[in-house]
Amino acid sequence: MIPEKLKAEVKGLNFYYNDLKALKDIHLPIANKLITALIGPSGCGKTTYLRCFNRMHDLYPNNRYEGEIILYPERVNIVDPRIDPIEVRMRISMVFQKPNPFPKTVFENVAYGLRVRGEHKKSLIDEKVERALKQAALWDEVKDRIDDLAFNLSGGQQQRLCIARALATNPEILLFDEPTSALDPTATAKIEELIRQLKKEVTIIIVTHNMQQAARVSDYTAFMYLGEIIEFDRTDKVFTRPSHKLTEEYITGRFG
Amino acid sequence: MSTDEQPDILELRKRIASNKLRDHIFWILGLLSTLIGFGLLFTLIIDLFIDGFPRLSWHFFTSYPSRFPEQAGILSAWVGTTLVMIATAATAVPLGIAAGIYLEEYGKKNWLTSLIEINMNNLAGVPSIIYGLLALGLFVYFLKFGESILTGGLTLGLLILPMVVIATRESIRAIPNSIREASYALGASKWQTIKDHIIPYSSGGILTGMIIGLSRAIGETAPIITVGALTFIAFLPSSPVTSGFPFLSFKWLLDPFTVMPIQMFNWISRPQTAFHLNAAAAGIVLMVMTLVMNGFAIYVRYRFRKRIKW
Numbered sequence: 001m002i003p004e005k006l007k008a009e010v011k012g013l014n015f016y017y018n019d020l021k022a023l024k025d026i027h028l029p030i031a032n033k034l035i036t037a038l039i040g041p042s043g044c045g046k047t048t049y050l051r052c053f054n055r056m057h058d059l060y061p062n063n064r065y066e067g068e069i070i071l072y073p074e075r076v077n078i079v080d081p082r083i084d085p086i087e088v089r090m091r092i093s094m095v096f097q098k099p100n101p102f103p104k105t106v107f108e109n110v111a112y113g114l115r116v117r118g119e120h121k122k123s124l125i126d127e128k129v130e131r132a133l134k135q136a137a138l139w140d141e142v143k144d145r146i147d148d149l150a151f152n153l154s155g156g157q158q159q160r161l162c163i164a165r166a167l168a169t170n171p172e173i174l175l176f177d178e179p180t181s182a183l184d185p186t187a188t189a190k191i192e193e194l195i196r197q198l199k200k201e202v203t204i205i206i207v208t209h210n211m212q213q214a215a216r217v218s219d220y221t222a223f224m225y226l227g228e229i230i231e232f233d234r235t236d237k238v239f240t241r242p243s244h245k246l247t248e249e250y251i252t253g254r255f256g
Numbered sequence: 257m258s259t260d261e262q263p264d265i266l267e268l269r270k271r272i273a274s275n276k277l278r279d280h281i282f283w284i285l286g287l288l289s290t291l292i293g294f295g296l297l298f299t300l301i302i303d304l305f306i307d308g309f310p311r312l313s314w315h316f317f318t319s320y321p322s323r324f325p326e327q328a329g330i331l332s333a334w335v336g337t338t339l340v341m342i343a344t345a346a347t348a349v350p351l352g353i354a355a356g357i358y359l360e361e362y363g364k365k366n367w368l369t370s371l372i373e374i375n376m377n378n379l380a381g382v383p384s385i386i387y388g389l390l391a392l393g394l395f396v397y398f399l400k401f402g403e404s405i406l407t408g409g410l411t412l413g414l415l416i417l418p419m420v421v422i423a424t425r426e427s428i429r430a431i432p433n434s435i436r437e438a439s440y441a442l443g444a445s446k447w448q449t450i451k452d453h454i455i456p457y458s459s460g461g462i463l464t465g466m467i468i469g470l471s472r473a474i475g476e477t478a479p480i481i482t483v484g485a486l487t488f489i490a491f492l493p494s495s496p497v498t499s500g501f502p503f504l505s506f507k508w509l510l511d512p513f514t515v516m517p518i519q520m521f522n523w524i525s526r527p528q529t530a531f532h533l534n535a536a537a538a539g540i541v542l543m544v545m546t547l548v549m550n551g552f553a554i555y556v557r558y559r560f561r562k563r564i565k566w
Contacts, residue, residue, distance in 0.1 A: 059440055061364065090443035100434040103457060103564040112452070113442040165442070 002220070004031040005072075007173060007203040008053075012067035013079070015048060015057070022048045024227045025067070030173070032072070035195065035204040037218035037235065039211055041250065045227040046207045047097075050175050053078070053205065054092045055085035071172070090117070093166035094175040098182045099158035101150035101165070106133075106142050109150050109161055113169040128168050135201070136164035137194050156187025163194065167202070174198065176206040180213065192217050211251055215239045223247045304543070308536030316537060320490040321519065325530030330538050332489045333519035336405070337474060337545070339493060339508060340515055343409020344416065344473050349466050351413070352420025353455075356462075359421070360428040361450055380418035387415045388482025396483055403484035405493060406509040411479050416469030423465020427458035460560025467553035471546050477517040488522065489514045516542045 008030040015023035022045050030036050038046040048057075055078065057063040065079040071091070078088045093113075101109050110129040119125055129146075133139040138160040142153070150161055159179060166174055176195065180188040195204060195217050208214050214221050215235060222232040223244070231238060231247045242248045249255055319329025363369040391411035401407045431454060439449040455462075493511035496504060516538055523535035 054441055056437065056441065059437070086443050086445060089441055094441040096434060096437065096441075098434060100432075100438045102435065102438065102453060112439070112444075115452075116442055116444045116448055162438070165438075169442070 002029050002031055004034060006030060007032040007072055008078075009070045009072070010068070011070065013049075013052065013069060014066040015045075015052060016064040016066075017048075018062045022227050023052070026229055028222055028229060028232060030203060030205060031220060033199055033201070033203055034219040035199050035206060035217055036220045036222065037214035038205070038207045038222050038224055039209070039214045039250070040224035040230075041255065042209065044224045046224050047177055048227075049224065050094075050177055050205060050207045053088075053173065053175055054094050055079070055088045056094070058085040090169065091171060092173045092175065093169065093171035094177065095159070095162050095166050095179050097178045099155060099162050101153075101158050101161050103149065103151060105147045106150050106153070106161060107146045110164050110168050113165060117169065129164075132164040132168035133161075135167050135198065136160045137190065137197075138164055154187070156183050156190060159183060159187070159191060160194065163191075163198075167198075171202060173203045173205065176204065176208075178207055178209060181209065188213075211239075223250060225250070301543070304536050304539050307533055308538070308540045311533050311537035312540065316534075317541075321488055321522070325528060325534055328523075328531070328534055330516065330519055330541065332492060333514050333516045333538065334541065334545075335492055336485075336489075336513035337515045337542075339405050339496075340408045340412065340480075340513065341470055341474060343405055343509065344412040345466065345470060347410055347413025348417045348420050348469060352417050352466070352469075353424050353462055355417075356421045356424025356428060357450060357454065360425050361446065361454060376418050376421055380422065383478075384415055384476050385478040385482060387411055388479030390414070391479060391483045402510060403486070403512055404510045405513045407483045408480055408485060408513060408515070409509075411483055412473040412476060415476065415479060416473050419469040419472070420462070420465050423468070424458065424462050427461025427465075428454055430461065431457050457564055460557050460564070463556045463560075464553045467549050467556075471549050471553075474546055474549070475517055475542065477515075477521055480515055480518060481521075485518055486512050486514050516545075 006029050010026050010028040010030070013023055013026040014021060026049065028036075038049065040046050051057055052065060052069060057065070065081075067079070068077045069079050070076070071078050076083060078092075102112065104112075107129055110132050111125050114125050114128060130139065133142060138157060141157060142148075142161075145152075150158060153161060159182075163174075163179075179195075180191050183191065192213060195206065198204060199219075206214075206218065218235045220232065221235040221238040223230045223238065223242075223246070225246055231242060231244045233243070238247065239251060242251060316329045317334065318331055319327060320331055321333075322328040359369060359372065363372075388411060391407060391414070395401045395407040395410055396403060401410070435453055435457070436449060439453050444452070489512065493508035493513060494505060496506070496508055520535045520538045520542070523531040523538070526532075
């Protein structure tokens with residue numbers, strides 16, 4: 001195990017799409033207020049795994065979890081069917097692969113999570129929207145066009161808007177599903193810097209197919225292959241002295 | 257292919273020329289078809305205008321039908337059409353939207369929803385007179401709504417219901433799943449997602465479907481005759497607005513009525529030519545009403561498309 005305080009712990013997690021076993025007996029600690037990266041070739045199950053954390057699989061029929069994802073400090077198993085997925089999603093936010101802002105204004109995008117929670121007080125919403133946009137390093141760029149449609153922003157700005165939208169409700173964990181795969185290098189650099197900044201405030205799990213990105217931003221890295229965790233360790237260790245041959249082959253680009 | 261092999265340029269050029277010839281032939285065929293369709297429609301409209309335009313006057317709009325063609329007007333017909341359209345929209349729109357949302361967002365994909373879907377698509381193709389017969393049995397005799405605006409509205413509402421459902425479903429299906437996921441990921445419930453995202457983002461398409469449905473309903477004659485709309489009516493339904501509290505009255509729903517196509521049919525079936533001119537004039541009015549509705553639909557769709565791009 002790892003020396004840091006834990007935010008979550010995955011114990012014996014299996015996941016099935018119908019009869020297809022997509023995740024096989026996964027064990028993984030998630031360190032509090034650090035960044036855990038998941039790397040692995042396409043189709044290895046990393047996105048499937050990430051989407052277990054906010055129960056996105058519950059949106060579609062015939063999906064089934066087995067095992068536990070324990071959320072600390074109160075040690076609740078968030079994949080337990082008795083736990084309401086909405087409760088889980090209110091505590092754990094997600095940023096998707098492609099920027100997916102709502103066709104609403106910049107302000108309304110960020111405010112939506114608060115509105116879902118029944119927040120009506122305008123002063124409070126204003127304050128939280130501004131704070132979230134500042135956290136997402138977007139405030140300076142959009143403060144004069146907060147009532148413009150989100151679609152008028154650039155791709156990178158849209159993705160930071162989605163980050164602000166996820167942050168506005170103070171999530172305990174923030175999930176990133178290949179957040180820069182649709183962005184150019186400049187926008188990618190900004191998002192990576194932002195992710196590094198955010199770990200002061202929130203626990204982060206990031207899925208990426210870009211190994212340099214994992215090496216640059218994360219504290220811990222897990223390498224997944226065919227639905228299994230092959231290796232998990234401190235990021236510098238995984239990238240300099242991988243203990244598993246498959247990991248070494250993957251990070252040196254021999255397959256994947 | 258090896259690089260030193262000389263391609264037969266002449267053969268190639270012949271091939272291209274023949275392809276281009278086919279292009280041209282199809283272009284001419286397409287143009288002719290378009291012109292025939294458009295030309296026919298245009299001739300009809302011009303003909304209608306030449307016959308009917310001189311009859312259009314303030315008096316024409318404010319008079320009841322009469323034995324004397326010069327004094328006859330369309331007051332009861334256009335008021336009837338407007339009221340029936342309101343009753344139709346009030347029936348078909350909420351039902352259609354709710355059914356469309358249910359089928360897309362709630363209904364699980366099983367044999368029951370497939371059955372409903374097949375039925376829905378078939379219903380859109382059922383001849384309108386069949387709806388008239390159904391309405392006669394159900395609304396007029398069984399539910400005893402009489403030969404009223406309510407019956408007419410419900411009948412036409414049923415007639416266009418499949419169109420509203422199909423339009424609703426298609427515009428909901430156009431919303432990318434990533435938008436739903438974004439909403440759910442923020443902790444929104446299903447109803448919150450539908451109310452805050454699905455309905456607003458699909459409302460352009462829903463409105464378009466509704467107006468296309470109403471444009472069809474406005475011209476329907478058969479089912480309305482079947483449920484017993486009058487062909488000669490010299491009074492108006494009761495006013496929906498009253499002077500005393502609560503200022504609104506729904507008594508008009510149970511009043512007898514006539515609609516524009518029936519008035520036209522009535523005039524055209526008379527021997528005197530002067531009545532035929534009246535029918536042409538009423539035709540112009542009906543067409544303008546339909547065009548205004550369609551124009552509104554196009555405008556609404558344009559507004560929504562500008563705001564939303566996936």
